[in-house]
Amino acid sequence: MIEFKNVSKRYMTKTALRDVDLKLDKGKIIGLVGLNGAGKSTTMKLIAGLINPSKGSVELDGEKVTRRIASKVSYLSELDEYYSFYTVQQTIDFFATQFPDFNKEKAEEIRAYMNLDANTKVKHLSKGNRGRLKIILTLSREVPVLLMDEPLSGLDPLVRDSIVKGLITFVDTEKQLVLLSTHQIMEVEMILDEVIAIKDGELVDHRNVEELRYDEQKGILEWMSSIYE
């Protein structure tokens, strides 16, 4: 479904991603882990078509990824910037107009589940509530690929818990692929099917979480420790 063919990404002298070959299939929730600056956000942006590879190619269903792949990919940025003059409801309505696959009923369901007031202006939302809004906007799209860059970052445990539960509840695991980058491994471990480790721009391992657990009797954290130490 998603295929990286010998992909590198350089910014001037810094190499953010180096010679990455990767295949991801639909119907899975995949964790992307690594230290800060390892290349997780770069990987996400490459799949979203928001940056271009310096070398190699990224394909989605055999189609070369460009910015306009947004019709098939829902991208949650690590940034919190939204149009501050809109209310929560207006932001949802605006997204619904921009993406034909946006399910407004689902958005309303997730909004109610997340307990987010529809009439609050985005500029008045707390960081936690902006995080919830991002989840609503991302999960309400009925697209094959959901990319979530640090959806749990900087949020308190209750918000993180509601987001993880929201993922289980609102993602169609038959049809959608979720790629999730996070440092909160413990909180997402139970929902991950696969995990990918990136270190210094290189893909160091790509494992099935269940196999890791049964074959090597390792949790993701232990597995990460063995890679990074």
Add this chain to the structure above:
Amino acid sequence: MKAWLALVKKEFRIGLPIMLLAVVLFLVGLVIVTATTYKFGYAMDAVGIIGLAWGGGHFFFMAIYMLYSLGVERKRLHLWLHNPMHASGLLAAKLVTGTVYMIISLLIVSIAAYVGGLNFVPFSDGTWFKVGMIAFVHVVSLSIDFSIYVILAYIVFLLLVRYMPTFLSGAVVFIGWWLFAYLYFGLFSQSKFYAAITEWGKIDLGFIANSLQFDISTKEALINMQGEQLTVYAGYYIIELIIILIIYFIASWLLDKKVEV
């Protein structure tokens, strides 16, 4: 189309401060000038002068509008560019809203220019309308024309800023801008080749005032109108339209394919 119209609606909200600023600045200027000239009995002349000057200044309206609007998006490129719409559609939404706001602002200014101008410009109603329309259409179209060069410059800035500091990127674009202006307006548009491709389809506009000379003191206000028999070439407008469409295409292509978040 529904998606684009919703985008236009959003752009109206983003660009509103620029329209309000233009109108408020004009009204403040109008009040100050009227108050200071009222006791000398030239208040209406002053209203006309400030109306004409502010109206002419609308040449820069679209450029300022686009810089502001693109500046707002720069903080949330991940949001603006994560959209299946072609970049030309994203930019067109901004151009359309900016143009609507400019026309609203220019209409307000035109009322002042007309009401005040009646005092010192001895035109018949028909001539007022004709001159007013020509000036209005030219200010609007030249402002849009100029703003498309500004869009391209801003997109080049967005490209450069990925690889060098913001100040340096701005400086490179600024220098590039003046170099381009010199090559295009200083050399190319003065060349025989440019004249050959643009000077066709002559249109006679009749006598048009093209400058006013003001001599204002505390005792009197003298205003001399100067003008000439004006002719324009359809070729000039067609060629400029083609050039601006090419620039717009390049800007859209760069935004679609090269600008990174």
